[in-house]
């Protein structure tokens with residue numbers, strides 16, 4: 001049965017979507033069956049994989065509030081083993097529309113339940129907030145992967161995110177585990193980056209992935225071509241780091 | 257009467273807080289009376305100016321939902337002419353709590369009305385979303401300043417932001433103007449950055465500020481010291497660009 005991993009951090013611009021897309025692609029390249037669900041109204045996970053808004057057959061909004069089964073909302077990508085359920089800006093409205101709905105926190109969990117059998121991994125890309133869309137994602141997930149930019153504000157927000165995860169575990173999803181903290185946009189020349197890495201490894205120890213994603217301009221170029229890094233520049237440092245992350249995660253499979 | 261400028265972009269990590277803090281500091285250094293209001297539950301605008309959560313006398317949540325006047329929530333900074341109304345994570349709850357409240361979209365506008373007389377500029381730092389907190393900020397504002405990271409996803413999100421601004425103008429705040437688009441984190445060595453700059457200047461023409469903020473490590477270091485860039489490294493390129501932005505904005509005063 002597929003593992004559901006939620007990629008979340010309320011701090012903006014820390015590499016959530018870049019991690020969601022490129023981890024999904026690395027796993028799919030290793031022939032794992034992967035579904036990527038975009039829970040961010042910005043819809044970057046879809047466009048970063050080449051989906052065009054005008055060609056969409058449906059979005060995650062339709063599953064959360066429109067009563068459509070997730071199985072009808074799947075979109076293919078250039079990778080055979082990777083499918084996407086995209087998001088569009090109307091998902092912003094869902095935050096307000098869900099407030100007075102039954103089981104408002106469990107909508108995504110209920111919608112994904114029938115899908116878990118068909119995939120090895122389901123990844124969820126979250127928006128930069130701790131509202132109902134992120135709450136739904138944390139409740140649907142088996143584990144949380146936290147991309148952490150090597151900067152001061154990102155580190156400052158980590159305790160709040162951990163606090164929210166604890167609340168979700170107590171109130172809604174006792175089985176929620178920590179997949180790990182991924183250090184992103186690491187620039188070894190910057191003092192602040194080295195300081196953040198040292199602090200995070202000391203405090204969170206083995207919860208921090210061995211793989212570190214360097215700041216790498218190729219990672220910021222590939223979305224404009226609608227391709228994951230391994231289809232854009234497989235020799236880049238950015239690609240190497242996400243393939244290494246994929247291996248680290250696959251190592252955790254019952255019979256790797 | 258003070259001008260209220262809302263600093264907004266739903267894309268995360270584009271430099272909203274960095275712009276809010278350093279523009280506020282540049283204006284205050286030119287002896288303009290400035291109030292910075294943090295509408296982001298992350299609370300980075302306060303901590304980036306040295307405020308500690310345990311010493312806060314009150315937050316913007318108290319004005320939106322607690323019925324306290326803004327005048328009681330002011331915190332001094334190291335700059336004589338700059339005061340801050342900080343935010344804390346409980347503001348996340350406001351997005352849900354406001355949904356069923358009277359005049360839910362006008363709460364900030366009503367709270368700021370008595371303050372406008374006392375300041376030359378009121379700046380509002382927004383969270384990375386288009387929910388009720390950003391809506392409140394756009395409705396309270398005279399104009400919107402859009403920080404735009406020179407990257408693909410940031411450019412992709414601009415049309416959605418402009419669409420939202422138009423909706424706000426039609427339904428809530430007809431006087432809302434565009435203060436301008438500020439290009440941030442510009443790295444002249446990156447093709448993607450030069451491409452974005454060319455596209456934005458061609459399409460938005462004079463709506464784009466002349467000042468461009470370069471990627472500058474000193475800007476990511478100063479928040480860890482709780483100082484704006486002009487009190488941390490006044491000779492840095494980052495500081496120069498925000499002083500230039502301040503001059504561009506002051507040029508627009510009735511009798512500059």
Ligand SMILES: Nc1ncnc2c1ncn2[C@@H]1O[C@H](COP(=O)(O)OP(=O)(O)OP(=O)(O)O)[C@@H](O)[C@H]1O
Nearest residue numbers: 012013014015016017018128214215216220268407
């Ligand atoms: N390691 C990296 N090196 C260089 N650029 C990167 C890297 N990772 C991400 N980027 C770029 O930085 C920007 C922010 O990354 P991304 O959009 O993935 O973050 P996010 O956390 O999903 O943002 P949001 O909070 O808006 O959802 C994007 O333009 C992306 O292309």
Ligand SMILES: Nc1ncnc2c1ncn2[C@@H]1O[C@H](COP(=O)(O)OP(=O)(O)OP(=O)(O)O)[C@@H](O)[C@H]1O
Nearest residue numbers: 012151268269270271272273274384470471472476
């Ligand atoms: N010009 C710059 N050069 C280098 N680093 C920068 C620059 N501007 C901002 N930063 C750093 O980049 C990160 C993102 O900036 P900032 O937090 O201001 O963005 P934001 O839009 O407010 O993010 P959020 O969407 O989470 O509110 C911060 O760590 C900040 O210190």
Ligand SMILES: [Mg+2]
Nearest residue numbers: 016017040044
């Ligand atoms: Mg994202």
Ligand SMILES: [Mg+2]
Nearest residue numbers: 272273296300
């Ligand atoms: Mg911010």
